[in-house]
Amino acid sequence: IRCLKKETPAPGISLSTTEIPELQAGELLIRVKRAAICGTDVHIYNWDEWSQRTVPTPMVTGHEYSGVVEAVGDGVKGFQVGDRVTGEGHIVCGHCRNCRGGRQHLCHNTVGVGVNRPGAFAELFTLPATNAFKLPEEISDDMASIMDPLGNAVHCCLSFDLVGEDVLITGAGPIGIMAAAICRHLGARFVVITDVNEYRLGLARACGADLAINVGGANADDLLKSAMTDLGMLEGFDVGLEMSGHGSALRNMLNNMAHGGKLAILGIPAEPFPIDMDKLVFKGLTVKGIYGREMYETWYKMRNMLIGGLSKRLAPIITHNLKLEQYKEGFEIMRSGQSGKVILEF
Numbered sequence: 001i002r003c004l005k006k007e008t009p010a011p012g013i014s015l016s017t018t019e020i021p022e023l024q025a026g027e028l029l030i031r032v033k034r035a036a037i038c039g040t041d042v043h044i045y046n047w048d049e050w051s052q053r054t055v056p057t058p059m060v061t062g063h064e065y066s067g068v069v070e071a072v073g074d075g076v077k078g079f080q081v082g083d084r085v086t087g088e089g090h091i092v093c094g095h096c097r098n099c100r101g102g103r104q105h106l107c108h109n110t111v112g113v114g115v116n117r118p119g120a121f122a123e124l125f126t127l128p129a130t131n132a133f134k135l136p137e138e139i140s141d142d143m144a145s146i147m148d149p150l151g152n153a154v155h156c157c158l159s160f161d162l163v164g165e166d167v168l169i170t171g172a173g174p175i176g177i178m179a180a181a182i183c184r185h186l187g188a189r190f191v192v193i194t195d196v197n198e199y200r201l202g203l204a205r206a207c208g209a210d211l212a213i214n215v216g217g218a219n220a221d222d223l224l225k226s227a228m229t230d231l232g233m234l235e236g237f238d239v240g241l242e243m244s245g246h247g248s249a250l251r252n253m254l255n256n257m258a259h260g261g262k263l264a265i266l267g268i269p270a271e272p273f274p275i276d277m278d279k280l281v282f283k284g285l286t287v288k289g290i291y292g293r294e295m296y297e298t299w300y301k302m303r304n305m306l307i308g309g310l311s312k313r314l315a316p317i318i319t320h321n322l323k324l325e326q327y328k329e330g331f332e333i334m335r336s337g338q339s340g341k342v343i344l345e346f
């Protein structure tokens, strides 16, 4: 079968072939229809320090996909051949303290699909059935293939009450843009998003941000202050969603939060950076780090949000549909920053 594989510990990913994986008890064999390129795949493609530390080679990459159940392993309940599915990419141990406590997304022994075990950039791959998520017909193959990153955004947005609140999102990458759409969907008052990339700010506007501000070059705090004045916001943002991984963005957020504000931090910094702890203390801020998606509450809630109008709102985020063979172009587009989600068709 065809696949995209990291063959050797060096930059690049190649269009290659691999054996049909052997189906174990409790697993599904999934025929992939669509797969989306994640920022993580780009890290693996570039073979940065994190990938070198984390990814054994050879490895079939990819963890954002939608497909159809091709075969069902022994002991699997609730799935049949032909079911349309996507799935949670974090495979958890089931016996650590957090798993037993019902917090599987915080498992101490998480294994990543397409990172530590063969992934979804393949015509067929296996997944524990407990990780699979059955799709209703209202959710298209394309939209289903981005439910993994969308789940990150949903997890952030459902961490705090957003109804009627003013939200600041720093970073209009695919996940930040998705978050803007979700905030709108959930009934936030003002949704303001920042980035340094004009193309992505445009997508954020199309997905429902009230204001999308380019903070490259000018003083970001001044820009936000005047935006807040224009909107008639006197005291700062109620909720902050950090989705850039950049220190300047987080400092910008801390400076503009209202007293008692709440922060969900998803962005992963490339290196440690300083912040002004005073802001956190004197404003009495609540900060929550976000990893992955709650298993599986995020998935059930996301499914119904998609059916209930979120799919339509998110349509602009899918900017490129390519054939599997065009994967190099897909990675180049992702690296350029001039894209929302790039989807490969199998």
Ligand code: NAD
Pocket: 038, 039, 152, 170, 171, 172, 173, 174, 175, 176, 194, 195, 196, 197, 200, 215, 243, 244, 245, 246, 248, 249, 265, 266, 267, 268, 269, 290, 291, 292
């Ligand atoms: P991305 O890298 O595509 O988007 C980040 C955006 O931040 C870019 O558009 C960039 O231009 C922008 N940016 C850079 N400097 C900025 C600044 N000073 N102010 C505002 N914006 C700035 O990433 P993504 O795929 O959308 O993911 C968002 C973040 O979440 C990344 O850091 C990613 O590593 C992280 N992530 C975390 C999890 C998790 O489970 N915690 C999962 C997936 C992704």
Ligand code: ZN
Pocket: 092, 093, 094, 095, 096, 097, 098, 099, 100, 106, 107, 108, 109, 110
């Ligand atoms: Zn565990």
